[in-house]
Amino acid sequence: MSRYTGVDFYNLDALFTEEELMVRDSIRQWVSDRFLPLVNEHYRAGTFPMELVPEMGELGIFGPTLPDYGGAGMNNLCYGLILQELERGDSGLRSFVSVQGSLCIYPIHAYGSEEQKEKYLPGMIAGKLIGCFGLTEPDFGSNPGGMITKAVDDGDSYILNGAKMWITNGGLCDLAVVWAKLDGRIRGFIVENGTDGFSTRDQHGKFSLRASVTSELILEDCRIPKSHILPQVEGLKGPLGCLTQARYGIAWGAIGAAQAVYHECLDYSLSRVQFSKPIAGYQLVQNKLVWMLNEITKAQFLCWRLGNMKDDGSMDFSQVSMAKRNNVWMALECARLGRDMLGANGVTDEYSVMRHMCNLESVITYEGTHDIHTLILGHKITGIPAYD
C-alpha cells in the first residue's frame, strides 16, 4: 500500500490553518503507527485496544475543545479533523473518543456542578477515567423520551432502576452518565462503576464495530448520592444536546472511513491486473472511484462549513443532522462499492474495506438512524413532525 495521504481533490487544505493541519497530520501519523498495526487482532477478538488509552490522553484527544480542566482549547475544526483521522483507522476507535468526549465529558462540563467537574474532568481528559453514556433502552431507541429507567428521591440519595442497551464502552467504564426519569422528567446522573446495584454485561455476536465494547447497563436499586445528579439540565434537551456534539464528530469521522476505503481501492485497482491491464483502466472501476471521490469531496465541504458555524455559534442541530445523514450514507456506499472492487480479497482482513463496511452499518444506525435524521430535516423544513 502506498503511504496514506488523505483525499484533497479541491485543495480544501488551503481553507485550514497551519495549526489545524498539524493537528490532523499528527493524529494521522499516530493512527498509522500505533493503531492500525493492532486493529485486526482486536477486531477478531472483539476487544478495544485499551493499551493505547494513555497515549490518547497524552495526545489530548479527549475533550480537546475544552479550555479548562486540562483540555487543549482547540476549535471545532480541529475536533472534527481529529475524529476524521481516528475513523480512518476504525469506527470503533472514533466511537470510543466520541463517547468519552461528546457524550461524557461534554455533559459533565455543560450540565455538571463545579464539584463534579473538578472530580471527573481532569481524569477523563487525561484518559485515566473512562466514561459511557446510558440513554438507549431495549425498547426505546429512536424514541428516547419514552424511557422507563427511573430515579426515586430517597432522603440524601437517589435510587435508580432500569436497563440501558447498546452502550459503547459500557463494560470498560469507570463512570456512566445515565439518563433516567425523576418525577416524570428526564435527568442526568453520574453513576460510578462499582456502585452497588450497577452492573454491565457486554453484548456479543456483533458483525460490526468489533474493535469496540458494547454493553448493557443494569441498574437494580442502585443508590447514588444526591450530589451525582447533573444540576444544570432537565428534559430531553440534556441528552439531545450531547447527541448534537457526537453527531457533529460522526459526520467528520465518516469522511475518514470513506477516505481509507478510497485510498485502498485506488491503490488496489492500480496494481491488480486482470486481462490486459490494471483494473483501474476499466470504465466500471473508474466509475466507482469517481463516485467515491465526488461524494467525499462534497462531504468535506459540508463538514468544513459545519465546523465554522459551530465555532461562530450559528450551527443548528438540523444542519448537524444533514451532515451526519449524508456523510455516513456516502461512506457506507463507498465501502460497499469498494468491497466489490477488491473482489475476493475484499472479504479478508488483509484489507480494511470490509471492516469499514461492517462498521458503518452501525454508524448509520446509531446517534439517530439515517431515517430519523430524514425526519428531523423533514420536520425542520415543513414544521410538521412525522414522529409523534
Added chain:
Amino acid sequence: MEILVLVKRVPATDSQIKPAADGKSYDPAGLEFVLNPYDEHAVEEALKTKAAKEGTVTVLTVGGKEAQKDLRTCLAMGADKAVLLDPGQEFDGKSLSEALAAKVKELAPEIVFCGKQSVDNDDAQIGPRLAGLLAWSCLTDAASLEIGDGTWTGQRDIEGAKEVVEGKLPAVISCSKGLNEPRYPNLKGIMAAKKKPLEEGSAELGAPALTVIALTPPPARPEPTIVGEGPDAVDALMDKLKNEAKVL
C-alpha cells in the same frame, strides 16, 4: 543546559524524485516535504535531555520560508524556540557546516543534536564537520546516549558489534533511529507552538567546495523474464541463476 538541534526539510522518503531542467538538482514540484526522519530523533533526544538537565531547546534550520512549518512541528513537540536562516545561495557540506559553526558560537549551546544524515542527499557530513570546526567531541550514528556532569557516554551500532564511547561536553551528537521513539506533537503542544518565538535571519555562507555536475535517475529495472511455470521451469531457472545471474 542550552541545547541546539539542527533540522532539515526534505522530500518524503517515498517521493519519486525527478531531475529538474538543469540536470543538476531535483524538481520540487509535486513532492511532499517532511522533517528529515533522523532529525525527529534529534529533537526527541534534545527534549529528553532538557527534561533531565533543564535548560532550553532551540531548533535551527537553513532553508526557505516553507521550512517554518517544520520548525513549528518541532516547537509543537516541545522545543522552546526556533531559528530559520535563509541560505540565499547554493551550499554544500563544507559551506553549510562553516555557517552553522558561526551560528553555534553565537548561540553558545553546550550540546548540539542533529540527524545522522538528511535523507535528501545523504552525505552525512554536517555533524562531524561541525564538531571538527568547533573542536568539540562528536558521537556519530548514536544509538544511545547518557549525559553526565560535563561528560557523555554513547553507544554506536557498528558492523557485528556495539561500540561504547565517552567524551566531554560540549559535543555534537548525530542521531540514529534506534536512539529513541520520537513523540507525536500533542494538541496542547500545537496550541503552545504558535506563541513560541521563531526568529528569522540569513546564513553566513561561504563558497562551496563541491559542485554538483549531474543528477540522473537510477537506471530503470529491466523487464522480468518468466522462464516457465511449475516444476517444469525449475531446470531453466537454475540454469539462469547459475550462468546468467551467477548467484549460485
